[in-house]
Amino acid sequence: EVQLVESGGGLVQPGGSLRLSCAASGFTFSSYEMNWVRQAPGKGLEWVSYISSSGSTIYYADSVKGRFTISRDNAKNSLYLQMNSLRAEDTAVYYCARDVAAASYNWFDPWGQGTLVTVSS
Amino acid sequence: SYVLTQPPSVSVAPGQTARITCGGNNIGSKSVHWYQQKPGQAPVLVVYDDSDRPSGIPERFSGSNSGNTATLTISRVEAGDEADYYCQVWDSSSDSWVFGGGTKLTVL
Numbered sequence: 271e272v273q274l275v276e277s278g279g280g281l282v283q284p285g286g287s288l289r290l291s292c293a294a295s296g297f298t299f300s301s302y303e304m305n306w307v308r309q310a311p312g313k314g315l316e317w318v319s320y321i322s323s324s325g326s327t328i329y330y331a332d333s334v335k336g337r338f339t340i341s342r343d344n345a346k347n348s349l350y351l352q353m354n355s356l357r358a359e360d361t362a363v364y365y366c367a368r369d370v371a372a373a374s375y376n377w378f379d380p381w382g383q384g385t386l387v388t389v390s391s
Numbered sequence: 392s393y394v395l396t397q398p399p400s401v402s403v404a405p406g407q408t409a410r411i412t413c414g415g416n417n418i419g420s421k422s423v424h425w426y427q428q429k430p431g432q433a434p435v436l437v438v439y440d441d442s443d444r445p446s447g448i449p450e451r452f453s454g455s456n457s458g459n460t461a462t463l464t465i466s467r468v469e470a471g472d473e474a475d476y477y478c479q480v481w482d483s484s485s486d487s488w489v490f491g492g493g494t495k496l497t498v499l
Contacts, residue, residue, distance in 0.1 A: 305488065315426075315434065315477050317488035329486045332392075365433055375422040375440050376481065381433040 272296040272380055274366050279385030286356050286389070292349040292366030292382055300324075300344035303369035305378060306351050308362035308387075316362075319351065320369070334360075356389045363387075393482035395491035402497040409465040411494045413478030416459060421480045423461040425454060428493075429474045437476075438463060465496070473498045 278290040292304070306318040319340040320329040328340055339352040349366050363386050367378035396414040403409040413423060423441050426434035436445050438454035441461065451466045465472055478491040 307488075307490075314475075314493040315428075315479075315490040317490060320488065331487060370439075372440070377422075377424040377436060377439040377479070378426070378434075379436040379439075379445060381435070383433050 272368070274368065274380060274382035276364060276366055276382045276385040279364065279387045281388045281390065282356055283391050284357060284389055287352070287354045288356065288387060290351040290353065290364055290366075290385060290387070292351075294347045294349065294368070297368070299342075299347040303371070303376070304342065304349045305367045305369055306340060306349075307365045307367055307378070307381070308360075309365070309384075310359070310362040313362075318364070321349070353387070356387075358389050361387060361389045392485050392487065393480065393489050395478055395480065395489055397476075397478060397491040397494045399492070400495045400497065402499055403465075403468050404499045405468055405470060407468055409468050409472070409496055411463045411465075411476050411496065413461040413463070413491050414459055415461070415480065418459055418461050418480065419457045421456075423454065423456050424479045425452075425463045426477045426479065427472075427474045428477065434477065468496075468498055470498050472496060 273295045275293045305320045321340045337355045341350045363384040365381050365384045367381045370379050425438040427437045428434040437452050441456040442454040453464045455462050475493045477493045482489050
């Protein structure tokens with residue numbers, strides 16, 4: 271069974287840092303591109319970051335560029351999101367999602383269950 | 392950056408057909424994906440590449456995409472279809488994924 275399990279969320283003060291992890295199982299992790307998506311309380315989905323299967327290509331949403339860093343360890347079947355200079359508006363549930371490719375199009379399937387990050391003093 | 396516009400809410404009686412739209416500039420030239428999210432749960436893919444269904448998704452779920460509007464159609468709506476639905480596209484001009492604001496489907 272394909273599974274993604276996020277961890278590392280919690281309460282952090284504004285300006286602080288947090289590192290999220292996403293453990294993958296049930297598929298060949300090193301063959302897939304991955305993403306982080308977040309959802310603020312009561313709000314919609316917001317894409318955060320993308321990383322290619324090798325880690326050589328990375329994209330960020332403008333809202334996190336320069337503060338967040340996505341990375342992966344294919345040997346450990348794990349995806350990471352290092353979050354620095356956190357702000358109240360970064361408060362959200364963070365999901366990791368596998369990027370499935372076919373022909374020239376991609377989509378997200380599946381998603382992890384999410385981990386909650388709360389930025390507050 | 393590219394913007395996707397969805398109606399905040401759609402209501403439909405059980406057994407009827409629900410249509411959820413996703414508007415974007417020339418969205419017909421893009422590949423549109425749809426996700427269902429029930430309260431407290433992670434999103435689930437229900438339609439990909441405009442109109443294809445993942446395995447396990449009922450045939451009642453279908454999609455179309457043309458011009459400036461993509462549409463998710465749910466036929467013979469059931470109480471269990473009540474959820475938030477999001478459309479998604481890749482914006483190659485900004486190398487970013489874009490989600491619509493989401494539509495809450497209420498089954499009356």
